[in-house]
Structures are given as structure tokens and as C-alpha cells.
Amino acid sequence: MAHPLDLDGRKPRRFDLIAGAAVLFFALAALFAIYPALRAGPATAGGLLLLVGVAGVAIFAMLAMRGTGSREAEALGLGALLAALPEPSAVASSDGRIIEANAAWDDVVGLGARLPRSSRSGGLFTAISEAGKGRMGATALRLGDGEREAQVTRFGERRYLVRLTSFADKAAPAAAPEHHPTEAVLTPAAATSLDAFAAAAPFGAALLGGSDPLSATILEVNPAIRALAGGADPTGSNLAALIEPNSLREAAARIASGRAGPVEVRLAHDAQRIAHLYLTRNGDGFIAYLVDVSEQKQVELALSQSEKMRAIGQLAGGVAHDFNNLLTAIQLRLDELLQRHSVGDPSHEGLMEIRQTSIRAADLVRKLLTHARKQTVQRQTLELGELISEIEVLLRRVLREDVKLETEYGRNLPLVRADKSELETAVMNLAVNARDAVRAQGGGVVHIRTARLTEAEARLLGYADERAGGGDIAMIEVSDNGPGIPPDVMKNIFVPFFTTKAVGEGTGLGLATVYGVVKQADGWIHVESPPGKGATFRIFLPVHTPVETPEAAPAPAAPQRPAARDLSGAGRILFVEDEDAVRSVAARLLRARGYEVIEACDGEEALALAEEHAGQIDLLISDVIMPGIDGPTLLKKARVFLGSAPVMFISGYAEAEFSDLLEDEKGVTFLPKPIDIKTLAERVKQQLAA
DSSP, X not given: OOOOOOTTSSOOOOBOHHHHHHHHHHHHHHHHHHHHHHHHGGGGHHHHHHHHHHHHHHHHHHHHHHTHHHHHHHHHTHHHHHHTOSSOEEEEETTSBEEEXXXXXXXXXXXXXXXXXXXXXXXXXXXXXXXXXXXXEEEEEEETTEEEEEEEEXXXXXXXXXXXXXXXXXXXXXXXXXXXXXXXXXXSSOOSSOOHHHHTOSSEEEEEESXXXXXXXXXXXXXXXXXXTTTSOOTTSBGGGGBOHHHHHHHHHHHHHTOSSOEEEEBSSOTTOEEEEEEEEETTEEEEXXXXXXXXXXXXXXXXXXXXXXXXXHHHHHHHHHHXXXXXXXXXXXXXXHHHSOTTSTTHHHHHHHHHHHHHHHHHHHHHHHHTTOSOOOEEEEEHHHHHHHHHHHHHHHSOTTEEEEEEEOSSOOEEEEEHHHHHHHHHHHHHHHHHHHHTTTOEEEEEEEEEEOHHHHHHTTOOOTTOOSSOEXXXXXXXXXXXXXXXXXXXXXXXXXXXXXXXXXXXXXXXXXXXXXXXXXXXXXXXXXXXXXXXXXXXXXXXXXXXXXXXXXXXXXXXXXXXXSOOOOOEEEEEOSOHHHHHHHHHHHHHTTOEEEEESSHHHHHHHHHHTTTOOSEEEEESSOSSSOHHHHHHHHHHHHTTOOEEEEESSOGGGTGGGGTTOOSEEEEESSOOHHHHHHHXXXXXXX
């Protein structure tokens, strides 16, 4: 039932209990203050006049605030918007004050000036807080006839749209007249044209005539919907003409199912653009609203892809770390067997084949760690043009006669900071992939281009790193005129072990390695592949500007220690490794070379042994990642017992993963896994000699 109107045609004002209580207590305070003034006579006339002035200011302020909500609602045009919503709806401020509500809200909730209380502890506050973060908030509001579920969404600065849905606890009231599942209930007077709000809205709006919303005739549209129709005027056609055919079938099924919420559709003139369709019943027809959410979907897709690649990187890093331990144990055992079966022994050839296989496996692990950005890198300052010219010489040997290599060097090419061998590998992988793509169609061209770009130019070419500092960007572009990359393949090209090549022709780690190399160099990689027009990979790297420092007198070069030929030695070594196969074999081989080795399977045991042999340990060798106390933490706790003894960390992860934990430590070196006994024995002898 609608509420009666005032004489001027407006709805009655909402009574605010808090404001009413404030007025009452203010009036009582004024009376209490005036009473002693009246008893005292004319002597207090000045104070009495001041009190009257303050009271007048307070009364006018409350009258001004009383009209704030209605003026604010009129300024925003909220009445027309809320009237178009079928469910009880209101716009409220963050403190719960109702700015405007529709007639359905007044019928269900009443004319209260504030939102009803939630039946859940802190429920309304939590829902408003969630809406403030851009998400949908939900709670249950306590009404006289039960509880109603409410949805809260953000509606501008510190304003929120509250919509009541179903009853939370009690049975729903008597069924209303049947209507379309995605529509509003029938209104007594159907609109014959779009109102001012819909006509000026930034989203598409259309007035439809017909009982089926998708086949109904479009009678009137606003300017925004023409942009969604590719610039054409859709008046006279139907809503289905604006929707891509495959998406249309899904939309029809969604509408027929009666599920609440918007219907997601793809637009007919551009299937890459996505819109949300809302339908509202209007007499015998409908009013349709189309909201373009393409950019939002692109952001969601990019975020999802980034999270997927990060998760895959973590998985790859974990697998590679464990596999490194297994390879280390295999290689150490091979070293031990090769000492027993020298050249000429029937078993020697088989053992060497196993060694070669383990080396290939170690290379795969290195690529996995590169993708996971956990590979040890050695950054150096590189001239971009010189780097590509060196790679060009190698590529001309790799590419076949039916593939033409073109290079284009930009002007004023910058310096970059990266691992030279890793960056060379990345460019080589891209060029070899391009070669394979063009050879599949009988030959073609592979083009490599380098350039120095401004950040604005780089962003036009696909650079999207939010960490950019505003300076110039170095670009390496590898493109081909092959058949291109299908859309269903594009989303997986950087996933480890994903390949479209035949079995035995590729590991699926080429592009995954490229991705890891670029990310380790703080860069960005972008791919473009229009159907049938080849593929273009662009690597963007930050430009390196060397810091000019005053030239100092050259220090005498320190003599480099040659690799030890005699691998035997003497000294007490504390060897800490949680992988039993690695620790036992390495300790046995070191003992065979004259060293005394104390073994520990974890950090806790190593700390106890270090305390027991305080001052007697000549070298600590420790894994980095261990259950309980890790390597760097062990060193900090055991340093008091080790004195100045050198420390060597062995790990499958990159040194940079933990180097920041060892800022104050000296005499610490790093040996990456997998390791062999020759390398280990050489490093041990060098450390003890130092």
C-alpha cells in the first residue's frame, strides 16, 4: 500500500529517532540553564542573551540538516532510479541514515530515517564494509514481520544501495502475481519512452515491445546502446540482434531458468566485448539495460593468468628443488662408482651414459628453476645491440636455408642489467620457435628488432608493468610471418611442459624459460598473434644507467686461487643436509679424501653438535631449505660456536632467495645443486686454505 502524500505532493518526512532525542535533550538542557538565570534577575541578562543566541543557532542548524537528505536525493536523481527497481530498495549513508527509498521499501520497512538493525552481530556494519571494498555485502535486517535478506552495494562516495530480497527465517508472504524471472513486478502505468535518467545513462538502455525479451522489438534506445551496437541504430530490430549467436543461446537458457542476477552476453559486432544484461518488466514489454564490462573482464583475466603463472612457478620451483636433491645423490654415487670402474672396465661406458643422462636432467631442472625465478643469476651490464649481434651469428647457423633472418637495430640503444647467458637463451628460444612456425608452412621470415622506447611508446606495444618508474624501456622484438598462435593455445604458451610439437621434438620448457628469464631481469613479456599473421614476442627490460663514481687508483689484482688438483685434505667439517642420500654419500666421499665429517640431518641436531664441538669445527656445509631451523638461521645461532670458520651453503634455489638474510655474515660461499664430488672437494679445499 502506498503512503499518503503531503499537501505539496511529496512523501512524508522520515522521523529520525536520534535527531528527535537530540532535540528533546537540548530543550531540557536549555530549560535547566534558563531557570537559574530567571531566578537571579537582570544581573545575568548578558548570559541569558548568549544562551538564547546559541539556542537559535542550534535550532536553525537542525532545520538545515533536516532537509539535507531530501535535497541530496533530489540532486542525485535517486527517486527515478529507485522507482525503477522492483524490490524494496534504499540509498543510505555509511552511518545508516536513509537518503532516499522507493515505495516498496516504505511499504515493507516504513518511514524510519535509518536502516533497520541487523539480526546478526555486526552484520550491517560488515556488509557496508564489504560494499566499501567494491564487493557485494549481505546481511539480514530485522523487520516487524520477520527477517529479510539484504544486499548492500557501493553507490558513490560513502553511499550504499540496500536491496531487500527474500525472507530469511519465516516463510515468504503470499505469492505475488506470476511474472518473468528476471523482470520487475508489473507497474500500473507502463512507460512509453525512456525517462531522463535512462536516456542520459552511460550504459545502454532500450525500450522493448513484446512478451519475449530477446525477440521483442526495440522501440527506443539511448545513445550509449548505439556504441554497443557498433555505431548503428538498433531501433526496429530485436535485442537478439545485438548478441553474438553462441552467447545468445546461453542467455536464453539463463533467462528461462529464472536465476537471479545479470545475464552475461557477448556483443554481436565484436565478440571480444562482454556486457551484462538487466531486464525490467514494463507493462506488456520490457526495459533492457546493457552494461559494458569488457575492461573489467580483461582485468579479471589478467589477474587470473598472473595468479596461475605464480602458482605454476611455485610448483615448478618445489619440484625442481626436490629433483635437485635426487640428482645430487645420483651424481655423487656415480662419482663413487666411476672411481671403482675406471676406463677400460666393462661398466665404465654404461656409467658414463648414466652421467650424460643426469646432466640432461640437471639442465631440465635449471630451466624449471628459471621459470620459477629461483635460478642463480649473475647480472651484468649489457649493451643491447652488441648482445643481439652476437646472437645473430649463432642464429644464422641454426636457421635453415628456407628461413630468412632479418635484424633491425634501433638508434641510441641502451644498457640493460641481466644475466647474459640467460638472456641469450631467451632470445634463441624465441627465434627457434619462430623458425619452427614458418617452416611448418614451407619457409618464411624471422625478424629481430631492438629499440629504445619511452614508457608511453612501450605501453602502446603491450608493456603493462605497474612497477615502471617512468624512464625509458629497452625492447627486444622477435616476430615471424608464420600461421600464428591459435587463441586456445595462447593462454598456455608459458606453462611448463606445454607444447604443440610432436612427441620427442620438444620439452615444452622453451617459452616457460623465456618467461622466467624476463621476470628475473625485472622485465615484461608481451605476445601478439592476429589469426594468420604470425606471432610477435616483445621483451621489455628497464634501461640501466651506470652510476658515475670518481675513478680510484686501481687496486693490485688479488691472485686467483687455481682449482685444487690434489683433492685430499684435512679438517673437521660439519655437514648438514636433510636428504639422507645426499648427506651419506657426500660425507663418505669427503672422508675418503682425508676429512673428518660430522653429519647432521637437520638444523636442531647441527646446533647441538656445533655447541658440543665448539671451536673445533673448520668448515660448515649446510643445505638452505630444511625442516625446522633453516640454513641461514642455523648460522646465526651457531656462529658463537663456529668462531671465524668459513661456511658453504648448498641449495637448488637461487642464492638471491636467501642472501638478504646473511647481510652481516662473512666467509660465506654458495654452491648450487646438483653437485659432483670433484666440484665439492675443490671448493672444500679452497675454503679451508683461505
